[in-house]
Amino acid sequence: MTTPDPSTTITGSQAASNPSDKGDIGMNKTNLIAEPGKQDIILTRLFDAPRELLFRAFTDPELRTRWWGPRRYSTIVDKMDVRPGGVWRFINRDKEGNESGFHGVYHDVVSPERLVFTFEYEGMPGHVLLETVTLESQNGKTLLTDQSVFQSLADRDGMLQSGMESGANESMDRLDELVASL
Amino acid sequence: MFKALADHHRRHLLDSLSQTDGQTLTELCAQLPMSRFGAMKHLRILEEAGLVTTRKVGREKLHYLNPAPIQDIAAWVEHYRRLWEERFDRLEVVLQELQQKEQSNDHPRP
Numbered sequence: 001m002t003t004p005d006p007s008t009t010i011t012g013s014q015a016a017s018n019p020s021d022k023g024d025i026g027m028n029k030t031n032l033i034a035e036p037g038k039q040d041i042i043l044t045r046l047f048d049a050p051r052e053l054l055f056r057a058f059t060d061p062e063l064r065t066r067w068w069g070p071r072r073y074s075t076i077v078d079k080m081d082v083r084p085g086g087v088w089r090f091i092n093r094d095k096e097g098n099e100s101g102f103h104g105v106y107h108d109v110v111s112p113e114r115l116v117f118t119f120e121y122e123g124m125p126g127h128v129l130l131e132t133v134t135l136e137s138q139n140g141k142t143l144l145t146d147q148s149v150f151q152s153l154a155d156r157d158g159m160l161q162s163g164m165e166s167g168a169n170e171s172m173d174r175l176d177e178l179v180a181s182l
Numbered sequence: 183m184f185k186a187l188a189d190h191h192r193r194h195l196l197d198s199l200s201q202t203d204g205q206t207l208t209e210l211c212a213q214l215p216m217s218r219f220g221a222m223k224h225l226r227i228l229e230e231a232g233l234v235t236t237r238k239v240g241r242e243k244l245h246y247l248n249p250a251p252i253q254d255i256a257a258w259v260e261h262y263r264r265l266w267e268e269r270f271d272r273l274e275v276v277l278q279e280l281q282q283k284e285q286s287n288d289h290p291r292p
Contacts, residue, residue: 030270032263037188043263045270049277057276067272070265144270157184160258 039156043146051135051142055112058133064090073100082109088117104128119148127155183251186231191216192224196233199247206242 033042047054057063061077069075073092078101080088089103101122107130108116115133120126127150134145150156186192191214198213199205211221225245228234235246 028263028267030263030267032259032266034259036184036193041262043266047270047274047277049274049281053277053280054273056280057273063276063280067269067276071268071272146266153184153188160255160262162262 034156034160037153039150039153041148041150041156041159043144045144046138047142047144048140049142050140051137052112054135054142054144055115058115059109059111079103082106082115084109104131127151127158129155129159183231183233183255186227186233187252187255189224189227191221192228195221195224195228196247196252199234199245200249203246204237204244206244210245 029045031044034040057067059080059082061080064080065075065077068090069092073094076091076093078089078091080086082088084106086106086109087103088106089101092100092102102119103122104118104120106115106117108114113135115131117131118128119131120128129151130149132145132147132149134147136143136145148156148159150159187196194213195210198210207218207222207225210225211218214221214224225234229236232251233248235248237244237246
């Protein structure tokens with residue numbers, strides 16, 4: 001086993017492709033940067049669509065429910081008032097009817113290039129992050145950059161760790177499905 | 183753990199150990215622009231985070247990199263990245279459908 005370089009392993013970006021390298025089959029399309037000691041997470045992805053459509057997919061409630069929540073939840077848009085000062089609230093509901101809520105306030109809405117809003121998981125009230133979604137045109141495609149700024153390093157690292165939990169749950173779901181199909 | 187990695191001097195020490203494992207205190211201290219006492223403080227934080235282990239050989243204390251906790255973090259980050267990859271994959275499908283719909287609206291069939 002080779003010893004990883006600690007300063008790069010943590011970013012997770014080395015496993016991901018550069019957004020402009022899209023098209024290489026088997027490469028990750030989503031790039032994640034979480035630098036040690038910085039309280040933000042930056043995600044980028046290049047989409048083969050004009051940014052007006054991406055902006056619509058982010059701001060139209062019906063479209064939003066179709067991609068936002070993990071597969072094992074249905075997403076319900078409770079509120080979505082897309083203008084500065086407007087409130088949004090989504091609910092994820094699992095098969096057993098358990099609900100988790102998320103809400104925030106839109107701060108900046110510039111069609112079709114930028115959305116700035118707060119994000120708070122209702123299971124952990126008081127931990128608010130500021131999310132900025134930027135859409136840039138690149139030769140007919142759109143580069144999406146999603147930056148989340150957390151209130152503390154501990155909050156950011158907690159969010160990264162929550163991915164492990166959800167990922168594990170998703171795998172358990174697949175296991176359930178597999179077992180049910182046998 | 184993240185805190186231990188948040189300092190660039192400490193990351194330098196880990197990089198150095200990943201190049202050459204089993205270095206003495208003197209060898210490691212010589213690489214940092216600070217007093218021996220300051221460097222020892224950084225090494226102690228790395229030891230407490232489980233990133234560095236030590237072994238006494240004669241009069242020398244040798245330092246070794248323990249990559250396991252870093253691999254744990256890399257796994258969390260990769261899982262989180264994959265959640266978003268899946269979310270963006272779903273978004274891509276929605277975008278493709280919208281584009282198809284727009285095209286068929288431009289060329290309505292009789």
